[in-house]
Amino acid sequence: MRTHTCNELHHSNIGETVTLIGWVNSNRDHGGVAFIDLRDREGMTQVVFRPEENAKAAELAKSLRSEDMIQVSGKVEERPEIDGNSTVNPDMATGSIEISASELVIVNKSEVLPFQLDKELSNEDLRMKYRYLDLRRARMTRNLRLRHRITQSTRNFLDADGYCEIETPILSKSTPEGARDFLVPSRMHPNHFYALPQAPQQYKQLLMCGGIEKYFQIARCFRDEDLRADRQPEFTQIDIESSFVTPDDMHGLIEGLLGKVFKDALGVEIPASFDRMTYVDAMNTYGSDKPDRRFEYHLTELSEELKDCEFRVFSGAIANGGVVKAINAKGFAGATQGQIEKLTQTAIEAGSKGLAYIQARDVDRSTWRSPFVKRMTDEEVEALREKLNIEPGDLILFGAGEWESVCEVLGRIRLECANLQNLLEGNEELNFLWVTEFPLLGFDEEENKWNAVHHPFTRPIPEDVDQLIAATKAELDDESQRYAGLRAQAYDVVLNGYELGGGSIRIHEAELQSAMFTALGVTEEEKESMFGHILEAFKFGAPPHGGIALGLDRLAMLICGESSIREVIAFPKNNRGMDIMSASPAAVDFKQLRELRIQSTVKDKPKA
């Protein structure tokens, strides 16, 4: 249907007769002659309909509207000079030529579009309803092609390293650990349900038990969660598992993989290996387990210096076993009242009662603006000045209380300062980091039980393995201390403050896995009914193994320079889990439900 794409013809093609097919991008009339920019996926070519070539076609061309699909034949010509001015368009790959059209076929007329393609559209619903038009924008086509480049590059890298892509079931089994499952009623087994997988975690471990050694899959995963922020009910991860590996092996693999992906997709080189930081260090210094290290504003501990401070918020917190920490937002002493309020609100949302701060206008403490600085001794002030390197113009922000909470609050404040100060505008750094040695288990005060921080298959670090088993049997008064301090052989890879993915070395012994389930409050009966197959699998010489999963949607989003994963998904759902285009989910025929032996408990049933 075409001899060339719309981005292909150059000066060297002048004189050739060609056929192009594509969309009318624009139609301009110059003295009764139609000048059409014809567009396809690759680019645009200017087509001129001169009456002397084909009067009928030239007449027809005048009626062409944006997005009409047409096929054009004609001769490639040099763009003429008009009134001594060149009409060459140097910004266009085909800008030195035009097609003098002799044939025109209107393949498929377009009605008037619901929105213009060359303008950004903020009405998200309208974009989604006409997603097939929205995708015609160059930006969207580029995003989808970049995403393809990322997956292609991932597969080629892993294949070259002996990894084997294996499909695991989508019709899977519900496991009560983790997020809420999507369920699929079984017609053949009434009152029984498949679940869509939240991740192929167990399957990939069973593949290791099956001797596959190196598995990967670009895998669709599902979580039926309320869709805050930028989440999708289905998402994709680059899922990897390998036998006989150490955390170092996994780090090296992912560094190599990301190196290739960034090279292939963007042509940029990233560091051959990434820094590593323990969870405790990351929290202590950045107040986050996914620190954005493109700016400093380190958290500085001041507990020793302020333990006797007259300001009770500080000294009281320390006396209760907590900490006082602060960050120095350089040059932000001039923060407006509104900005201070915004920061305070951020602190409160993060769980603090308020936000203590000092606006250090000048060197002398008398110039410092702060609700509490007057209650500090000179020694305390000088200690602060030294440890925080306070210079005129700095804004100091404090957190006081329990360690983890203080870190989290100041971590959020730190990011908000950078945001308010526009610290990262135009910053093109790619700052990668491994965060390691996460806690193995976290205590839920409300439910008085322990939960897996990563997931129940994560292995403790070698020195903590025996401790885990011992702790399940220990007699303790304070349940909240039972598994405190146990560390996981888990690791997250972080880019510019985003968690790209995470993984761990897994448990491969039935006894240790069983102890882990005990720690999580799984009864012996539940172990058998829910996890019997994997406990059994570990009894037949299961190999040591570990793995990782990277969030493809987020990786693609960052590589495409987008701020929402919806921009790198062809047909995303909205934040109510709906596809507006096809109106899904939808009511279904009553007969379909009857066959599945289920019924809705909603009284006011919408019509099918």
Add this chain to the structure above:
Amino acid sequence: MRTHTCNELHHSNIGETVTLIGWVNSNRDHGGVAFIDLRDREGMTQVVFRPEENAKAAELAKSLRSEDMIQVSGKVEERPEIDGNSTVNPDMATGSIEISASELVIVNKSEVLPFQLDKELSNEDLRMKYRYLDLRRARMTRNLRLRHRITQSTRNFLDADGYCEIETPILSKSTPEGARDFLVPSRMHPNHFYALPQAPQQYKQLLMCGGIEKYFQIARCFRDEDLRADRQPEFTQIDIESSFVTPDDMHGLIEGLLGKVFKDALGVEIPASFDRMTYVDAMNTYGSDKPDRRFEYHLTELSEELKDCEFRVFSGAIANGGVVKAINAKGFAGATQGQIEKLTQTAIEAGSKGLAYIQARDVDRSTWRSPFVKRMTDEEVEALREKLNIEPGDLILFGAGEWESVCEVLGRIRLECANLQNLLEGNEELNFLWVTEFPLLGFDEEENKWNAVHHPFTRPIPEDVDQLIAATKAELDDESQRYAGLRAQAYDVVLNGYELGGGSIRIHEAELQSAMFTALGVTEEEKESMFGHILEAFKFGAPPHGGIALGLDRLAMLICGESSIREVIAFPKNNRGMDIMSASPAAVDFKQLRELRIQSTVKDKPKA
């Protein structure tokens, strides 16, 4: 954890100290010395535990059992001569060396296996329950790795041709056309359901409307059908769609793709282009729309020759507008009574009332054994002899009645003869074929309505487009004639009698698509509610497009030389749709159903 894999060490490594990790494949005791075949994914290495190297390890080694996971260090040594006989094993890649072990770590002991890995197991349930052990067999590992090779090779081929892999939703919309959908209740929208896609058909066409031009996806598809024979509720297809293509373009693409896949996976060359045959010719000659052409036994029409035959089964069928056809199963005159009965049963299962046959024992018709040959004239017999090339020893099998049914019956008989005669044993031919020009619509006598033969988006051949639109409006007495004879621009690719895949050029105009829905009995209201988005999409300059889908499971099965797709799927379901290993589908917690606002209508509810 290892310096080498178990298939890596050769003569040139002699003298090196190495570390291996893997499974104990066998443990033989020779005069108090343990000889272990250590196995990993890549192969095996012999490890010898001599007491003089490490007495403790040597003692421990004696206790090792099959499938124990061990790590071994030692020196690579030449295999010794014993009593003047070489102990080199030329069948093993590492057969010239052995490891003299100095260290042994038992990584994970194995209990006694439920079945032996080196023997084929016919108990399918047991295999599936312990799939993670079953996968350790070399054959299964090879199958999964070959499947990976196929997908990898597919992706690289399509990528090089500008095709872009794009993920389409799994949480999709139910459409009543086609097979039964799996449904997923929506929690956020009570009494509304997603459906799992039977194929990404509409999405890929919408991507064409979105200007993607060249799409592919190795896509998971779902059908909630009763699982006769070798079907799975979820399966995978290589899904392809392109704008601006003719059937020839698609044929060329797939020929190139399969050429690369067979080369990469098996190292074999296949023809650069495949023969093509219309549906009518395939049915006429082979009695099948997916003919196995590796043997002849062509269907031969005898209606003219037998129209006056005294045997009323023949002449009666012809008088009623039907046909008589026959095949000559060469050299099969000696078929046993049991074989004749088997053939007759095949004919009856295919819809015939019986099976007419002639066992042509010798040249003279008097030697022919047949229930009806005595009622044929000499002229009729001679006409048969000539048209069917009957020679002594041949078996002639007849069908009489309506054309399509006769073709189908004889097509089945033809395959059954080849089966009974072992015609294809050891045959390694790869016989590819395109079958084209399928009927567009088929009439369902029972429901008195027309159904799409391919699917509702298939385009008629150019000369039949106007006819389709006209036929929707024609006033006719006989509904069964309304769309008879309309041909589709559809094509199937066939390998050795298996349909590898099929596709078509699609409708891209709203008017024609609407006419097609009308032909299928879709009301105007249903058009809007079910297909509104795609009819709308065709109104904005949708490009001409077409595509194809290849069944990956079947392709992998044929390439692996297996006879069931379960052998090329890591975790298949059984024929009741169950995963025996994880016991899925399963009862779920009542709370989960309550959140989804559904309940089971089964009275006797199994316990959750």
